[in-house]
Amino acid sequence: MAPGRARDVAWSALASLETAMPHPTPVVIVTGATGNVGRALLPVLADRGMTVVAVARGGAALTEALANLPAAASHLAIPDADLLDPAACRKVVSDTLARFGRIDGLAHTVGGFAAAPAADGGTDLWDQMFRLNTLTTLNIVQAALPPMRAAQRGSLVAIAAGAGLKAPSGLAAYAASKSAVLRLVESFAAELKSEGVRVNAVLPGTIDTPQNRAAMPKANPSAWVLPSEVAEAMAFLLADSASGITGAALPVNGRG
Numbered sequence: 001m002a003p004g005r006a007r008d009v010a011w012s013a014l015a016s017l018e019t020a021m022p023h024p025t026p027v028v029i030v031t032g033a034t035g036n037v038g039r040a041l042l043p044v045l046a047d048r049g050m051t052v053v054a055v056a057r058g059g060a061a062l063t064e065a066l067a068n069l070p071a072a073a074s075h076l077a078i079p080d081a082d083l084l085d086p087a088a089c090r091k092v093v094s095d096t097l098a099r100f101g102r103i104d105g106l107a108h109t110v111g112g113f114a115a116a117p118a119a120d121g122g123t124d125l126w127d128q129m130f131r132l133n134t135l136t137t138l139n140i141v142q143a144a145l146p147p148m149r150a151a152q153r154g155s156l157v158a159i160a161a162g163a164g165l166k167a168p169s170g171l172a173a174y175a176a177s178k179s180a181v182l183r184l185v186e187s188f189a190a191e192l193k194s195e196g197v198r199v200n201a202v203l204p205g206t207i208d209t210p211q212n213r214a215a216m217p218k219a220n221p222s223a224w225v226l227p228s229e230v231a232e233a234m235a236f237l238l239a240d241s242a243s244g245i246t247g248a249a250l251p252v253n254g255r256g
Contacts (some may be wrong), residue, residue, distance in 0.1 A: 032109035032110040037159065046070050053096045059079035078092055083110055089144075105155045112133060130176075130177045133180070145188075154196070155242070158199050158202075159181075159202055164179040164203065166255050185200065191241060
């Protein structure tokens with residue numbers, strides 16, 4: 001059997017677990033689960049009756065993030081998953097299917113930020129931004145798609161940025177990588193809309209995080225968007241109530 005065919009058969013077998021032993025609640029994978037947005041998203045989803053699969057680098061913080069969720073023992077933590085590695089992303093998905101037999105959603109919150117003038121930023125910066133923002137998105141979405149396509153349902157939400165629509169001064173590499181995320185979302189949405197799988201993005205403004213406050217001590221954080229507000233927007237796009245929305249880029253701008 002050809003390798004590609006063998007992989008398809010394996011995914012079909014995993015997806016068929018849903019029929020054999022259905023999990024009672026929707027299952028959503030959250031990457032970057034110990035980050036500012038990911039940590040805010042976990043309780044939003046759990047409070048709405050969803051089971052979360054929390055993916056992050058580092059085990060202790062991940063355990064802590066899940067500990068206070070409703071029905072904490074029913075959720076799944078997957079530590080030390082390198083989303084730059086396609087095989088690691090596929091393992092996240094296979095571990096989820098092995099535990100729950102279904103995947104209903106993916107919220108990808110992993111990314112990175114760095115600033116440098118376009119005239120000065122070297123290739124290392126560009127490589128870093130595209131790896132952290134674009135490649136991780138591509139890898140985890142590609143991994144999650146086979147069981148969703150087999151089930152003819154699913155919702156994937158990525159984090160892009162307003163800078164992906166129009167690059168401000170000093171953010172060329174970051175803006176280009178987030179623009180690439182938007183192009184991925186648009187392409188996936190167009191390719192999958194007839195298969196019951198939705199793909200959308202949120203476009204946060206500056207997020208009020210400890211890191212941003214430290215980096216911009218003279219700024220006014222009251223105008224920034226809260227991690228919880230980004231989380232609510234992602235939860236909306238993941239939900240069945242947004243079943244008619246795909247290929248969207250939803251601004252979450254705060255009060256600036």
